[in-house]
Amino acid sequence: MRFNILLAITAIATSAAGLVVPATNDFDARGLDFQPDSTVVRREPMPEPTRDARHAEASRQHRQTTGLPPRRSTFHVPAAPTTGKHEHHYTGHEVRKAVFDGHMEHERLKTASNRQKKLSPLKAFGNRLHELAHPGGSSRPLPHMTVHPGSHSHPHGREFPLPNHHNPGTPGPARVITQKTPSGHHTFRGVIAHDQSRTPGAGHGYNDHFQVPERKPRRSAAGKFPSPCTVKILALHW
Incomplete structure (x- = not known):
């Protein structure tokens, strides 16, 4: 019995002596996907333009926008008692402020998600034919604007809403329209609005837009705009 135990201990010791544990430096990692001396490089996302940068670019575009109306011009969208x-x-x-806001929104959308772009108030404007034109009126919203989709000289315009004074925060009937020129600048094409007397329905032209005439400020006899002081004096005189 004691002899058998000694034989078993001798066999175990002999087997342990035959084991070779490789050193750390002898370990071959070439067959692994990860190399011990490799460096993980993280690609940092490109920084988004700050609001100041977007404001600066929008200001530059606004300064180069031609055809803007005088600040004292007026645009009137008639009421519709029936609706x-x-x-x-x-x-x-x-x-002019709405045109600038459109430039700002265009800069914001450069890094926006597809969902944000879809919900944006800034839309493409194609000056499409009316569904139901006014009698004797133009067949398009802006008769002097030409749009050729995909064209560099006459691309789609941009439309941006004017504020709704009666119900702030909701869309109003009027839009400002601008269009990019071949030189890369923008030009103001006009103000358009829905015919508010129309109701939804096939053939009613509910989504048609019509040009809102610009009423330029009156000039004095000297050919200049009357100053506020002059207007006040004249009012007191009368």
């Missing part, structure tokens, strides 16, 4: 919709008055100053 209960109010009239809207806009000044040239409000129109």
Whole structure:
């Protein structure tokens, strides 16, 4: 019995002596996907333009936008008693601000998600034919604007809404329209609005837009705009 135990211990010791544990430096990692001396390089996302950078670019585009109306011009969208919709008055100053806001929105959308782009108030404007034109009126919203899709000289325009004074935060009936020129600048094409007397339905032209005439400020006899002081004095005189 004791002899058998000694034989077993001897066999175990002999087997252990035959084991060779490789050193750390002798370990071959070439067959693995990860190399011990490799470096993991992380690609940092490109920084998004700050609001100041977007504002600077929008300001540059706005300064180069031609055809903007005088600040004292007015645009009138008639009311529609049959549908209960109010009239809207806009000044040239409000129109110019909407054009600038459109430039700002265009800069924001450069890094926006597809969902944000879909929900954006800035839309492409194709100056499409009316479904139901006004009698004796133009067949398109802006008769002097030419659009050829995919063209460099006459691309799609941009439309951006003017504020709704009667129900702030909701879309109003009017839009400002700009178009990019071959030189890369933008030009103001006009103000358009829905016919507020129309109701939804096939053939009613509910989604048609019509040009809102610009009423330029009156000039004095000397050919200059009267100053606020002059207007006040004349009012007191009368």
